[in-house]
Amino acid sequence: MAATGPLARICRLSSIICRNHCLKYNIGGQRRGIASCIDPAHGLTDEQKEFQKVAFDFAANEMAPHMAEWDQQEIFPVETMRKAAQLGFGGIYVHPDVGGSGLSRLDTSVIFEALSTGCVSTTAYVSIHNMCAWMIDTFGNTEQRERFCPDLCSMEKFASYCLTEPGSGSDAASLLTSAQLKDDHYILNGSKAFISGGGDTDVYVVMCRTGGKGPKGISCLVVEKGTPGLNFGKKERKVGWNSQPTRAVIFEDCAVPVSNRLGEEGQGFTIAMRGLNGGRINIASCSLGAAHASVLLARDHLLVRKQFGETLSNNQFLQFKLAEMATKLVASRLLVREAASALQENRSDAVSICSMAKLFATDECFNICNQALQMHGGYGYLKDYAVQQFVRDVRVHQILEGTNEVMRMIISRNLLSES
Numbered sequence: 001m002a003a004t005g006p007l008a009r010i011c012r013l014s015s016i017i018c019r020n021h022c023l024k025y026n027i028g029g030q031r032r033g034i035a036s037c038i039d040p041a042h043g044l045t046d047e048q049k050e051f052q053k054v055a056f057d058f059a060a061n062e063m064a065p066h067m068a069e070w071d072q073q074e075i076f077p078v079e080t081m082r083k084a085a086q087l088g089f090g091g092i093y094v095h096p097d098v099g100g101s102g103l104s105r106l107d108t109s110v111i112f113e114a115l116s117t118g119c120v121s122t123t124a125y126v127s128i129h130n131m132c133a134w135m136i137d138t139f140g141n142t143e144q145r146e147r148f149c150p151d152l153c154s155m156e157k158f159a160s161y162c163l164t165e166p167g168s169g170s171d172a173a174s175l176l177t178s179a180q181l182k183d184d185h186y187i188l189n190g191s192k193a194f195i196s197g198g199g200d201t202d203v204y205v206v207m208c209r210t211g212g213k214g215p216k217g218i219s220c221l222v223v224e225k226g227t228p229g230l231n232f233g234k235k236e237r238k239v240g241w242n243s244q245p246t247r248a249v250i251f252e253d254c255a256v257p258v259s260n261r262l263g264e265e266g267q268g269f270t271i272a273m274r275g276l277n278g279g280r281i282n283i284a285s286c287s288l289g290a291a292h293a294s295v296l297l298a299r300d301h302l303l304v305r306k307q308f309g310e311t312l313s314n315n316q317f318l319q320f321k322l323a324e325m326a327t328k329l330v331a332s333r334l335l336v337r338e339a340a341s342a343l344q345e346n347r348s349d350a351v352s353i354c355s356m357a358k359l360f361a362t363d364e365c366f367n368i369c370n371q372a373l374q375m376h377g378g379y380g381y382l383k384d385y386a387v388q389q390f391v392r393d394v395r396v397h398q399i400l401e402g403t404n405e406v407m408r409m410i411i412s413r414n415l416l417s418e419s
Helices: 005-016 046-073 078-086 105-116 120-139 142-153 268-304 316-344 350-375 377-381 386-398 404-417
Strands: 024-027 030-033 159-162 178-182 185-196 203-209 218-224 230-232 246-257
Touching: 046 078, 046 105, 046 120, 046 386, 078 120, 105 120, 105 268, 105 316, 120 142, 120 159, 120 185, 120 203, 120 218, 120 268, 120 386, 159 185, 185 203, 185 218, 203 246, 203 268, 218 246, 218 268, 268 316, 268 350, 268 386, 316 350, 350 377, 350 386, 350 404, 377 386
Parallel strands: 159 203, 178 203
Antiparallel strands: 024 030, 178 185, 185 246, 203 218, 230 246
8 A cells, every 4th residue: 555644755755765775874974784684674564664764864864973962062952853753753653634644653663763873862852752742642632632733743842741750750650749620720739850851842741640649540731831830940960861851840830721631530640651651662662773773883893993913803702792782682673563563453461561672672772782882992981982872871761661670560460460
């Protein structure tokens, strides 16, 4: 079937991409081929290969050349992200009738993996933005979808996800931010912590307490920047993810119209968790991109770096390490793509498989990036070399979207409940 709408736009743009059978991308200004055994195009449809090429090319030309600058100067690359939105990457799995690309979860994973080879931090923010747009698209009414989604899909406006609080991280159901109903508004009080894009974004998808204790007392409100009583903390100084600002989001008698509530009262925790299932696949996909780039960087370094009279590529220990890295990368990719398919199909095992994918991929991909840094020796610790930034940017993936300890809890709970 011929592609239509936003997908057709993505595929048409791919015609400008190099048609080499071997995909290529740019890290540090050098074009490198992808070894066939780790080629991320394996198993994809022709359409998926088309927009994967577009994403790789965008990563190479629009992101990788600026990755270090964005990191070191802490630049939020708004215009670059809007260019990505022109390719359909601002609302990848949002319905086309409100400006989205209408693609599947697997398609989304493929795109985020490719984009992350150019900049993990920026792609990770784009993944969060996509999650917020999807939540409004999925749980909003017609008026809300038409009001918010088109500007989010074009990235004319940017979104942030507000769940974590200073006193409730892994235990999200214990959140304290309150929303008291007063006439046709909720009066919002409390604070959210570690909010990606906080202060620089336009739309905040906020989980708050409208009822009693526990998950059934939580609702979801969309709060727009400029609303009186919406304030922000200082910009956090982070190890990685420096191309996206992180701040506390603070509500002080912040009046939010009832018309900005997504779904019914008490539905917020369900909305939050459904969003996170996809968010876990997205962030795992970003880890895949970093690991993929790091394997190639390590390979290229081994081929040119000489010690003891020969290149490091002749050292069997390092050959074996590289083989292990490649194997773990491919295993991670297969699990992430299986999880994406499970979520798309609404399978009964989707929550557990998404948790497995997030746990396995973020752990193993961090290890791959870290091993790649080790293979670079002292050079890997210099900011002139991209590998150190991949290490710093993916480390947080083991913490956010549910810590990997919580992923283990979800998986084990599923196993024990069915025994």
